[in-house]
Amino acid sequence: xxxxxxxxxxxxxxxxxxxxxxxxxxxxxxxxxxxxxxxxxxxxxxxxxxxxxxxxxxxxxxxxxxxxxxxxxxxxxxxxxxxxxxxxxxxxxxxxxxxxxxxxxxxxxxxxxxxxxxxxxxxxxxxxxxxxxxxxxxxxxxxxxxxxxxxxxxxxxxxxxxxxxxxxxxx
Amino acid sequence: xxxxxxxxxxxxxxxxxxxxxxxxxxxxxxxxxxxxxxxxxxxxxxxxxxxxxxxxxxxxxxxxxxxxxxxxxxxxxxxxxxxxxxxxxxxxxxxxxxxxxxxxxxxxxxxxxxxxxxxxxxxxxxxxxxxxxxxxxxxxxxxxxxxxxxxxxxxxxxxxxxxxxxxxxxx
Numbered sequence: 118x119x120x121x122x123x124x125x126x127x128x129x130x131x132x133x134x135x136x137x138x139x140x141x142x143x144x145x146x147x148x149x150x151x152x153x154x155x156x157x158x159x160x161x162x163x164x165x166x167x168x169x170x171x172x173x174x175x176x177x178x179x180x181x182x183x184x185x186x187x188x189x190x191x192x193x194x195x196x197x198x199x200x201x202x203x204x205x206x207x208x209x210x211x212x213x214x215x216x217x218x219x220x221x222x223x224x225x226x227x228x229x230x231x232x233x234x235x236x237x238x239x240x241x242x243x244x245x246x247x248x249x250x251x252x253x254x255x256x257x258x259x260x261x262x263x264x265x266x267x268x269x270x271x272x273x274x275x276x277x278x279x280x281x282x283x284x285x286x287x288x
Numbered sequence: 289x290x291x292x293x294x295x296x297x298x299x300x301x302x303x304x305x306x307x308x309x310x311x312x313x314x315x316x317x318x319x320x321x322x323x324x325x326x327x328x329x330x331x332x333x334x335x336x337x338x339x340x341x342x343x344x345x346x347x348x349x350x351x352x353x354x355x356x357x358x359x360x361x362x363x364x365x366x367x368x369x370x371x372x373x374x375x376x377x378x379x380x381x382x383x384x385x386x387x388x389x390x391x392x393x394x395x396x397x398x399x400x401x402x403x404x405x406x407x408x409x410x411x412x413x414x415x416x417x418x419x420x421x422x423x424x425x426x427x428x429x430x431x432x433x434x435x436x437x438x439x440x441x442x443x444x445x446x447x448x449x450x451x452x453x454x455x456x457x458x459x
Contacts, residue, residue, distance in 0.1 A: 165377055166384030191366035199360065202373015203380055206336055210378055213337030 121278060122148070124175060125185040125271025127263045128204035130155060130164055134263030135172075136271040137179050145275055148179055150256060152264050161200070169207045176215050184212050184219040185274030187227060187266070222273045230273045242269055292449060293319070295346060296356040296442025298434045299375035301326060301335055305434030306343075307442040308350050316446055319350055321427060323435050332371070340378045347386050355383050355390040356445030358398060358437070393444045401444045413440055 120141045127134040133153040139146040153171050155164045175181065186208065191198050212219040225235035231245045243265055247254055250268070257265050291312045298305040304324040310317040324342050326335045346352065357379065362369050383390040396406035402416045414436055418425055421439070428436050 162380040162383040162390055165380040169381050169384075189370065191362070191370075195362035195366075195369070198366070198370060199362075199373045199376070202370045203377025205370070206374025206377030207381055209333040209336040209374055210340050210381070212333040213340075219333055 119182075121183060121275070122179050122181045123183045123185055123271050123274045124172070124179070124181045125267045125269075125274060126172070126208060127187060127266040127270060128168070128201060128208070129263060130161075130200060130204070131157060132261050132263045133168065133204070134261065134265070134267035135175070136264070136268040137175065137181070138271050138275050139179075140275050140278065143279065145272075147250065147253070147268075149175075150253065150260075150264060150268055152261055161203070165203055165207060168204055169211070172208065172211055173214075176211060176217070181215070182217055183274055183278070184208055184217060185270050186219065186221045187270050188221045188223045190224075220274055220277070222270065227269055227273050230276060231269055246272075290353075292354060292446070293350050293352045294354045294356055294442050294445045294449075295343070295350070295352045296438045296440075296445060297343070297379060298358060298437040298441060299339070299372060299379070300434060301332075301371060301375070302328060303432050303434045304339065304375070305432065305436070305438035306346070307435070307439040308346065308352070309442050309446050310350075311446050311449065314450065316443075318421065318424070318439075320346075321424065321431075321435060321439055323432055332374070336374055336378060339375055340382070343379065343382055344385075347382060347388070352386070353388055354445055354449070355379055355388060356441050357390065357392045358441050359392045359394045361395075391445055391448070393441065393448075398440050398444050401447060402440055417443075 120139055123138045125136050135153065136150045137148040139148055155167060186205065189201055209219060228237040228242060229235040232241050239262065246257060246265055246268055291310055294309045296307045306324065307321045308319040310319055326338060357376065360372055380390060399408040399413055400406040403412050410433065417428060417436055417439055
């Protein structure tokens with residue numbers, strides 16, 4: 118099987134956490150784990166444009182094969198929820214333009230996959246990530262939660278695919 | 289003042305009504321009034337891609353200078369509302385990529401501008417459009433309501449701009 122490159126994103130108009138993982142010979146390598154910060158003084162369309170250009174570039178640079186997202190649910194503010202949809206729409210567009218897969222996981226699925234418990238707290242998820250990526254302890258400690266969230270999202274994409282491949286070999 | 293070309297859109301994953309109006313020497317001309325239909329069997333990303341390509345083409349063909357949208361509010365289904373955001377995000381992206389203005393009007397503003405009454409019914413708005421565009425009677429009669437909605441949205445953009453220009457000359 119060819120290398121699979123996963124881009125997991127936790128989008129936001131202020132901070133967007135994203136992680137890029139490579140799955141090669143059944144081993145997982147972290148290529149980038151970062152945050153895109155946008156200026157809230159810029160117009161909405163300018164920020165949508167910056168978001169598109171940033172992730173278009175990442176997809177081309179790393180030859181991304183899969184985009185992974187967390188399914189979002191309505192919070193307190195419907196207009197914030199709608200505008201999150203703008204950024205998600207850009208990712209669906211990039212998936213189509215680059216002919217790559219896009220997968221969503223519900224928040225409980227992500228917690229279940231990472232900690233074995235769908236009702237896990239943010240701290241429990243963060244702890245699971247620290248155990249798996251000890252070299253990231255300092256990065257994750259100083260980073261915004263969007264970054265570690267994006268890493269959790271990306272890992273779910275990777276593991277789901279690994280599981281599918283293993284089952285494929287067994288069945 | 290140069291020609292202004294307005295593209296008004298009422299987006300949807302099944303039917304997207306759109307209208308294109310030209311404002312030249314203070315006269316308004318209808319260039320196109322149509323509906324984009326998408327196949328609900330296609331993936332979400334394929335439909336987002338088709339939506340992008342269709343309106344990117346319209347913007348280039350007609351040299352669109354302004355995009356006009358109706359502000360959307362949360363209805364019964366939060367996930368439908370979020371996915372509408374995907375298409376709106378694509379329009380904000382196109383505005384940035386083509387350096388064109390994008391304006392939103394609330395539903396009550398649109399009714400107010402077209403009929404003089406913010407609480408007007410859909411039928412009253414449709415009647416106002418028929419009076420203004422008698423040549424469209426047959427088109428609008430057979431078209432889906434998304435098409436006449438998009439025409440109403442586009443007209444609001446045109447008139448707001450005309451008003452601004454007139455006030456600019458007086459003040």
